[in-house]
Amino acid sequence: MTLPSSQRRIVLARRPAGVPHEDDFRAESTEVPQPGPGEVLVRTVDLSLDPYVRGTLTGRDLGHRPIAPGDLVPGRAIARVVDTGEWVVAETGWQEYAAVPAAALSPLSTPSGVPRTAVLSVLGTPGLTAYATVTRLLRPAVDGTVVVSSAVGAVGGTAGQLAALAGARTVAIVGGPEKCRIAVEHFGYTAAVDRHDPSWPRALAAACPNGVDGYLHMGSGAVLDGVMNLISPGGRVVLCGLPDNANEVGTPAVLPAGLLMRTRAVVHGFVVYDHEDLRPRFLREVGGLLAEGRLRLLEDVHEGLESAPAAFRRLMSGENLGKTIVRIAHG
């Protein structure tokens, strides 16, 4: 590869208020970074956009340090080592080239027939989130009913399929009729409910005639309230994502203690960083399912680094259709 003299990168322009907006970010040209001792230069190919990034912008994420205006926006990507052409997964941030510690690179490896970008979604941390919440916390019973909100997103799409593979009836909560169609036709949910339709709680009740045995929550406070009203005695609830809290909009979601007592619900707070020990087993099992064609992917791909801010707004406002990826270079 021949190196250009400068590169483009995207930095935080100002801390977002509410759902991040394009104007909260700024593209700028800088020199291509110089690798220091123990570092190698990589070229970013497929950049992953993930909700945790919202937390780093205001210092609320538990696994990543906060950034300040002027700082490079963090992000994980599929990249190629400039010197060797080797494909790797690396923490590049939102930029074309990154100097990264050689020790922090992981070689890119996907089962044959599986697209490389699966390592950012089904075979990455979103997939581990789905696997850990389903196998460790929701533990669906055959014929039990599992509800998933943000059901066609990077985590939800995989979680719904894993719950269905375990024998559960699965019900998707999504925004809009297009996502309802994708939930049922692409991901195989038993039923899907459109939360934009004001009568969605009635539709959810109809889709869950025996109540809700397991619920993976990644939605708004209103969605949480609506599902909790249908929870079965002893039902299991996993709080996995709180977009309103992440975006700092609306009233922080709460669970009524009386309802939890009356329903004998079990509520688990979930943070994926606690479940790294599960990664080898997850990669083996979920990699196998993907290679056998028993699990499906859905990607929301955007072209070019400069599309990252709009793609991120789309992700954080729930408009994405599947895993959000920004393609920065072609191979």
Place this chain on the structure above:
Amino acid sequence: MTLPSSQRRIVLARRPAGVPHEDDFRAESTEVPQPGPGEVLVRTVDLSLDPYVRGTLTGRDLGHRPIAPGDLVPGRAIARVVDTGEWVVAETGWQEYAAVPAAALSPLSTPSGVPRTAVLSVLGTPGLTAYATVTRLLRPAVDGTVVVSSAVGAVGGTAGQLAALAGARTVAIVGGPEKCRIAVEHFGYTAAVDRHDPSWPRALAAACPNGVDGYLHMGSGAVLDGVMNLISPGGRVVLCGLPDNANEVGTPAVLPAGLLMRTRAVVHGFVVYDHEDLRPRFLREVGGLLAEGRLRLLEDVHEGLESAPAAFRRLMSGENLGKTIVRIAHG
């Protein structure tokens, strides 16, 4: 025994608003009930007052049917069969004599050296509540910190001792310095915090330097908030009693979803009726501990049927010191 021609009983005068008051009840004279087919006449000796009764007054208890003004107030008691003198435990209600189905009587049995009233507290449903919450849900670790609110009540006193026997550090939350003293000196809590003292959250933090690993909640919403702020990652919270909800006062208690996620807490709603299967094992184990003198009782005994309404107000406003019992007859 010679039977009187009439008896006294206490009926609901009006549905309580908030904490029950003496005026919500009315004492009246009635004929001594006539046993129907399959029933026997019993004489109430030690009447148990329990928080679930508050729910029956407004139809909110899950295990007992609601009552209406004019109805006998429900309650369980130690009683004697009039014909045989046999000691039994029966659902008598708040009255001197009751005609009860013979099949619903259980013979009174306590380990030697243990007072008979233990069957209403440590060896009764409050004890089963403590045993099930500690062994099934809190599952204290050796040297872990378990916090109990209403810590010297019928459930809390036993729960704190069972957690300490399992090796935990135990911290009591109670109302007033007298109860703090009883918590530490009588029940053996490691520390006690007086929730009437405005600086109690600081005192609780000092008593839990490594955070709260397990919390048995039977207090107000303010107590729940204060403890949740100290919960350890993965801490276990059991919602066992909600006096504000039972009394229908204040704002219904809620748990912030963001806090649950951040702390990875596990919250269990608990209703004792789900844990009847545990009763034989509980009676064996806790009966053994009592007989060996390794568990202590505390009783708040009131003399005479007419003292029941005031004693119930005292119980429901948290003024009781231990298990509330109304002594209606002497043997």
